[in-house]
Amino acid sequence: xxxxxxxxxxxxxxxxxxxxxxxxxxxxxxxxxxxxxxxxxxxxxxxxxxxxxxxxxxxxxxxxxxxxxxxxxxxxxxxxxxxxxxxxxxxxxxxxxxxxxxxxxxxxxxxxxxxxxxxxxxxxxxxxxxxxxxxxxxxxxxxxxxxxxxxxxxxxxxxxxxxxxxxxxxxxxxxxxxxxxxxxxxxxxxxxxxxxxxxxxxxxxxxxxxxxxxxxxxxxxxxxxxxxxxxxxxxxxxxxxxxxxxxxxxxxxxxxxxxxxxxxxxxxxxxxxxxxxxxxxxxxxxxxxxxxxxxxxxxxxxxxxxxxxxxxxxxxxxxxxxxxxxxxxxxxxxxxxxxxxxxxxxxxxxxxxxxxxxxxxxxxxxxxxxxxxxxxxxxxxxxxxxxxxxxxxxxxxxxxxxxxxxxxxxxxxxxxxxxxxxxx
Numbered sequence: 441x442x443x444x445x446x447x448x449x450x451x452x453x454x455x456x457x458x459x460x461x462x463x464x465x466x467x468x469x470x471x472x473x474x475x476x477x478x479x480x481x482x483x484x485x486x487x488x489x490x491x492x493x494x495x496x497x498x499x500x501x502x503x504x505x506x507x508x509x510x511x512x513x514x515x516x517x518x519x520x521x522x523x524x525x526x527x528x529x530x531x532x533x534x535x536x537x538x539x540x541x542x543x544x545x546x547x548x549x550x551x552x553x554x555x556x557x558x559x560x561x562x563x564x565x566x567x568x569x570x571x572x573x574x575x576x577x578x579x580x581x582x583x584x585x586x587x588x589x590x591x592x593x594x595x596x597x598x599x600x601x602x603x604x605x606x607x608x609x610x611x612x613x614x615x616x617x618x619x620x621x622x623x624x625x626x627x628x629x630x631x632x633x634x635x636x637x638x639x640x641x642x643x644x645x646x647x648x649x650x651x652x653x654x655x656x657x658x659x660x661x662x663x664x665x666x667x668x669x670x671x672x673x674x675x676x677x678x679x680x681x682x683x684x685x686x687x688x689x690x691x692x693x694x695x696x697x698x699x700x701x702x703x704x705x706x707x708x709x710x711x712x713x714x715x716x717x718x719x720x721x722x723x724x725x726x727x728x729x730x731x732x733x734x735x736x737x738x739x740x741x742x743x744x745x746x747x748x749x750x751x752x753x754x755x756x757x758x759x760x761x762x763x764x765x766x767x768x769x770x771x772x773x774x775x776x777x778x779x780x781x782x783x784x785x786x787x788x789x790x791x792x793x794x795x796x797x798x799x800x801x802x803x804x805x806x807x808x809x810x811x812x813x814x815x816x817x818x819x820x821x822x823x824x825x826x827x828x829x830x831x832x833x834x835x836x837x838x839x840x841x842x843x844x845x846x847x848x849x850x851x852x853x854x855x856x857x858x859x860x861x862x863x864x
Contacts, residue, residue: 457633460595470548496702498549546757552748553759563592591630598640600631643819701755715744719767726793769800
């Protein structure tokens with residue numbers, strides 16, 4: 441059995457890595473086709489009607505696919521965790537390919553969602569096929585699903601340890617003691633495949649193990665700031681979703697969702713492409729200081745990205761929120777870094793962009809270990825890792841004084857299920 445698990449882990453890592461590369465390239469080239477080039481560069485030259493038409497037609501197609509097959513809908517990695525818990529997976533290969541296409545189209549057309557959910561599903565499905573092929577025990581299918589989810593996430597993040605930790609905290613926490621080795625094996629192999637073709641988030645200014653205590657001290661000021669913006673994010677998202685779900689007409693809801701979603705996303709694309717799409721470009725730009733946003737524009741982008749994420753959830757765009765949350769946190773951190781320099785703090789804004797990205801994601805998704813590992817693996821800089829570790833714990837505590845994050849995520853999942861049921 442151990443030999444077969446090893447073989448299954450290796451094959452799952454290789455095939456998952458290849459599939460994630462295809463998924464990533466499909467998303468990228470779809471966006472180039474829809475916007476006639478790199479959207480960040482080309483949107484300003486396109487006619488207004490085209491910018492509104494792309495998300496409108498895309499979300500109509502996605503909602504049509506969901507109506508025909510509800511398994512195309514995205515609930516993040518919650519569905520994979522449920523499959524692991526129940527020791528079964530209900531996807532067919534057709535379901536999986538439909539989900540991949542719907543997710544690629546969602547991201548490529550401008551909706552503010554990420555790709556971690558479909559990536560976990562890709563890995564889990566592949567692992568399930570090898571589990572059956574190699575006649576592994578049925579009662580250990582949950583181990584294979586965990587291995588697959590881990591490899592999918594490690595590949596799409598192009599970060600092996602972050603992907604493995606993400607899978608363990610979300611999906612495979614029950615199996616760390618006995619089966620973590622297989623998670624690591626598949627995850628590292630899948631990462632190795634994706635790394636050759638895809639670009640990871642890399643922090644170009646790392647000073648490694650050299651600690652500058654000014655960043656630790658500045659973190660004490662950053663904690664209340666990022667706590668405020670997490671409160672702001674959760675409150676504004678709730679207001680937007682509540683308005684969209686309760687105030688708009690229920691008749692012909694798919695059309696309504698497509699119209700509202702495309703109007704808002706189209707307008708956001710016109711204002712700034714950085715406020716739409718998955719957010720990967722925003723994080724990369726800010727942590728490496730390759731583009732500058734004025735302070736007023738940073739706040740506008742934060743608000744627009746929160747609205748874009750909320751509208752994307754409402755409109756049934758297929759994808760997760762991991763990288764979307766990181767982009768909001770990067771904006772908050774960069775804005776904070778720029779602000780405190782006016783008061784004599786000699787810090788670089790891109791350091792706090794990296795800290796903010798990790799903390800914002802870690803707190804909202806209740807993934808503190810993943811946040812610290814993400815900071816480690818992205819930057820290899822103690823001046824990011826230490827503030828992230830301090831902030832993610834304290835901010836999580838401060839945030840949960842008002843918000844039950846786990847309950848909010850669970851309610852969002854159930855609302856989407858009940859909305860689909862009422863529509864059908």
